[in-house]
Amino acid sequence: MTKPKVLISGASVAGPALAYFLHRSGYDVTVVERAPLVRDSGYAVDFRGAAFEVLAEMAILDEIRGHDTKMRGTTLVDDSGTEIGQLPTESFAGELEVPKSALTRILHEITADDVEYIFGDSITALAPTGSDIAVEFERGAAGKFDLVFGADGVHSNVRRLAFGPAVGELRHLGMSGTGFTTANYLGLDRQGLLQSGQGTAVYLFSTQDSDRLTVSLSFATVSPEWDRCSRAEQEQAVRTAFAGQGWEVPRLLDAMADAEDFYFGSSCQVHLDAWSRGRVALVGDAGYCAAPTSGMGTSQALIGARTLAHHLVETTGDHEYAFTAYETELRPYVTDNQMKGYRAAATFGAAAQAASTQPDY
Template sequence: MKVLISGASVAGPALAYWLHRHGFEVTVVERAPALRDSGYAVDFRGAAFDVLDGMGILEEVRGHETMMRGTDLVDDEGHKIGELPAEAFAGDLEVPKRELTAILHRLTAGRVRYVFGDSISRIAQDDSGARVEFERGEPGVFDLVVGADGVYSTVRRLAFGPHERFVRHLGMSGVGFTTANHLALDHRGVLQSAQGRAVYLFSAADADRMTVSMSFGTDSAELDLMERDRQEEIVRERMAGAGWVVPRLVEDMASASDFLFSSACQVEADRWSQGRVVLVGDAGYCAAPTSGMGTWQALIGAHTLARHLAASAGDHAAAFLAYEEELRPYVVENQKHGREAVAMFGG
C-alpha cells in the first residue's frame, strides 16, 4: 500500500517509521526546502516513552535533555516573587525540537522517500485511490494521504474544508526567537506575567543564547498568516510600556533569523478522516502549545494510526475509525489542559 504523508516535523516522520516497519511504501512531502532547524523545546510524558523506546531512539533522545532546573516568577521590574519546578514546563523529559526532528529524519531517511520544497495542491479520490497534484512535482496516485502538516494543514483544507471551520483561537498570540543570553540564565527560565501579556525566557543547550517568548491577548488567529513586518508591528504595539528587559528583547526581535509568530489555537474536527485522507498530530487535533502535550500527542497518534492500519488487512476505513475511537478521549483531555493553561501566558 502506497501512502503519502504531508509534513516532516514530528508526526509525519514518526508515522513514516511505523508504516514502513509494517510494510507500507511511504513518501513524505514537506513544503520547507530542508529539514526545519527551529522550534521550542518539546517534552515527553507517559506513553510517549514507550513509542520512543519502540523506535529504538529513547536513549538518543535522552542524550539531548535540556536539564532545566526550574523557572523564576518575576514582577514588572524583574524581581523574583516565586518559582515553578522544572516539571511545570519540561515534563518528564525535555529536548530541543530541532534535535528530535533531526533524529526522526535520520531514522527514516533511508527507509522512506522524502521530497522537500514541495506541497500538495489538489487531492481527487475515488474507489481506486487518491490522485494527488503538487505545486512543483509530477502528480501521483496513492492509496492513502495523511495530513501531518500542522494547524494550518494543507491536506485538511483540501479534503475537509477551510481553516476557519476547524481552528479555534484561544485568545492569545505571541512571538518566539533566540537572542544573546542577556540574563546569564543557566538551565533556568524566567516568567513575567501581568496586564494581559507574558514574557518567558530560558537558556539550556547553548549557554550563550536564550529563547524568548513574548505573548499577549488577541482576538484572531489570522495574525499567524500575516507578513513578518506586520507581526513585528503588532508585537511592538502590545509590548509597549513594558519594563524590565522587554524593550531590549523587542529590539532583538527585528534581527532574529528564527523569528516565529504563532497563536494559541486548537484544532477541533468532528472526524479525522475523509475517504482515503486522514489527519494526525496538530493537523487533526492540536491541543495548543500551552498544553505542553503537542509532541507526545503527535507521537502517540502516529503510532496508534499505524498500528490500526497494519491490523486492518487493507480496510483503511475501519482502521481510521478505530484510530479515532481509541485516541479521541485522550485528545479531549489534552485540549482541556491547553485551554486552562492559556491564562498563565497572558491570554
C-alpha cells in the same frame, strides 16, 4: 503482493513517526515536505506519559535522552524583575525536554533509508478515484496513492484540500506572540524567567546553547489575524501590546528587530467532527492540535502516529475501519489534552478575554 502505497504530508514529528511505523508494517511510504531540508529550527519539545513507550518502540529513547536540556526550573518575577516564586522544571519541560531540531533529525535519520522524502514541494490537489487517490504537486509529477495522511500542522494543507474550509475548525485560545533568540546577556544557565501581567507574558530561558537566550513575548488577542500579516506588522503588534512595560522588555523589543529566527504564531486548537475523509486521514496537530499551552503536542503526535499505524495493521489495510478505530481510541486522550491547553492559556489571562465561557469539550 504489491505493497500499499501511501503519501504523508509533513516531515516534522507526526509524519516521520507515522512513516516509521507504516514502513515497518510493509507499506511503501513517501513523505512530502514544503521546507527545502529537514527543519533545524524550533524550540525545545517535551515528552510525557505514553510518549516514552513510543520512543522506546522506535529504539530511539536512549538517543533522545542524550539531548536532554536539563532545565532547572523557572523563576517568576514581577514588573521590576524581583523574584516572587518558582515553577518546577516539569511545568515547561515535562518529564524530558530536548531541542526540536534534535528530535526531527533523529526521526529523519531512522527513516531516510526506507522512506522516500520529497523536500521543497507540497500537495496542490487530491482527487479520490474510488480505489486510490490521484495527487498533484506544486513541483513534482502527479501520482496515485492508496492512502494520504496529513501530518502538516495546525494550518494543514491536506485538511483544507480534503475537508474543505471547515467553519470553526480552528479555535483561537486568545494568545498570540513572537519567539526568537538573542545574546544571553542575563547569563541564564538552563533556567527560565517568567513575568506574567494582565494580558501579556514574557518568558526567557537558556538551554544547551549557553550563549543564546530564547525569548517568548505573548499577548492577548481575539483572533489569529496577525498570523497572516507581514513581519513588520507582527512586530508592530508586539510593540503595541508591550508598550510602556519595564524590566527587560524595552531591550527585548530592540533585539526582536534584529532576530534572524523571528517566529510569530497564535495558540489555536483544531476541532473536527472526524479526523478522516475517504482515503485521507489526519494525524497530530493537523487533526487535533491541543495548542502549545497544553505541553502535549509532541507526545500527542507520536502517540497518534503509532495508534493510527497500529489500527491499519490490525485491520490488514481496511482503512475505513482502521480510521474509525483510531479516532475512537485516541479522541478521549486528545479531548483531555485540549482541555489542558485551554486552562493553561486561561492562566495567562488571555483565553478568558477571548471567550466569556469555557468551550464545550
